[in-house]
Amino acid sequence: MSWWGVKGGGWGMVEEVWRKGPWTAEEDRLLIEYVRVHGEGRWNSVSKLAGLKRNGKSCRLRWVNYLRPDLKRGQITPHEESIILELHAKWGNRWSTIARSLPGRTDNEIKNYWRTHFKKKAKPTTNNAEKIKSRLLKRQHFKEQREIELQQEQQLFQFDQLGMKKIISLLEENNSSSSSDGGGDVFYYPDQITHSSKPFGYNSNSLEEQLQGRFSPVNIPDANTMNEDNAIWDGFWNMDVVNGHGGNLGVVAATAACGPRKPYFHNLVIPFC
DNA sequence: AATCCCTGCAACCGCCAACGT
DNA sequence: GACGTTGGCGGTTGCAGGGAT
Numbered sequence: 377m378s379w380w381g382v383k384g385g386g387w388g389m390v391e392e393v394w395r396k397g398p399w400t401a402e403e404d405r406l407l408i409e410y411v412r413v414h415g416e417g418r419w420n421s422v423s424k425l426a427g428l429k430r431n432g433k434s435c436r437l438r439w440v441n442y443l444r445p446d447l448k449r450g451q452i453t454p455h456e457e458s459i460i461l462e463l464h465a466k467w468g469n470r471w472s473t474i475a476r477s478l479p480g481r482t483d484n485e486i487k488n489y490w491r492t493h494f495k496k497k498a499k500p501t502t503n504n505a506e507k508i509k510s511r512l513l514k515r516q517h518f519k520e521q522r523e524i525e526l527q528q529e530q531q532l533f534q535f536d537q538l539g540m541k542k543i544i545s546l547l548e549e550n551n552s553s554s555s556s557d558g559g560g561d562v563f564y565y566p567d568q569i570t571h572s573s574k575p576f577g578y579n580s581n582s583l584e585e586q587l588q589g590r591f592s593p594v595n596i597p598d599a600n601t602m603n604e605d606n607a608i609w610d611g612f613w614n615m616d617v618v619n620g621h622g623g624n625l626g627v628v629a630a631t632a633a634c635g636p637r638k639p640y641f642h643n644l645v646i647p648f649c
Numbered sequence: 650a651a652t653c654c655c656t657g658c659a660a661c662c663g664c665c666a667a668c669g670t
Numbered sequence: 671g672a673c674g675t676t677g678g679c680g681g682t683t684g685c686a687g688g689g690a691t
Binding site for chain 3: 418
C-alpha cells in the first residue's frame, strides 16, 4: 500500500506528486546512494538527483532516523534509560538535545521510548506557567548555542594552530593529575557543553583509548568547576563530535584541518557509553 | 478462534529559525 | 527589511504485532 501527496499547485493543478507512507527497500537504496555521493543535506534535491518521489523532509527523516550507518539498533539499555530519565528531568521534551548524549539513538527513538514507557507515569503539566517557562528556556538555550557556535569556530581555528602535540601533552597531563586524585570515568553533560566539555578525569587504560574517545560516564561534574582553561578541550571534544563516530583522532585532525566552516553543532554527540 | 487492547515504531505535520536573494 | 526556501524539532498519527480476554 502507498500514499501519494500533492505539492503546490492551484485549482486543478498538480505541480509535483510525492510518495508517502512506508519506504521500500529500493527507495532506501536510492537514498543511501544519494548520501554516499552527495553527502547529507540538500534534501530537496534528492528527488531530482536520486530519482526518488519523496520530498526533502521525508528523505531527511528516513536518513536520520533509519538509514544512518552509525545508528544503534536494539533495545534501550537500562543505562541509556537512566540517562534519558535524568536528561528529561533536566531538559524536558528537548529530544534532540537528549539524543545528542546517546550516540546512535535518534530523537524520534527516544521520544517514542519516553512516550511508551514514562508518559503515563509522568505528571501531566497543563500549567500555563510551565509552558511559558519552557519557551523561555528554549529561547535562552538557542541564544547560548549561537554563542557557543561562534566560540567553537574560534577554538577550532586555535586547534589547527596548536596541533596534535599540544593535545597529547594535555591528555597526558590531565591523565596523570586525574589518576593521582582517584581518576574516575569521564562524564559528559549537555549543559557543560555550553560552558565547557573538559572531561572530568578518566580511567582509560591507554592514551590511544583516550584519543579514541572511549570513555564511560560516572561522575556528574559541578558546573562551578568549569572555567576558561577548558577552552582547548572544547575544541578537541567538539571536533571529535564533528567526526560523528566519537572517536578517530586522525579523522578529527583531518576534519580540523579543513579550514573555516560552519560548526556542526547539531551533530554534537556526547558519548555517555 | 475471534476480538479487543496495548505497545512499539515509522512516518507525517506544523511551526519556527536560519539562510539566501 | 521583505520574502521565499530549506532544514530541524517536537507533537501527533496510524499501522503492525503480540498478549489478554
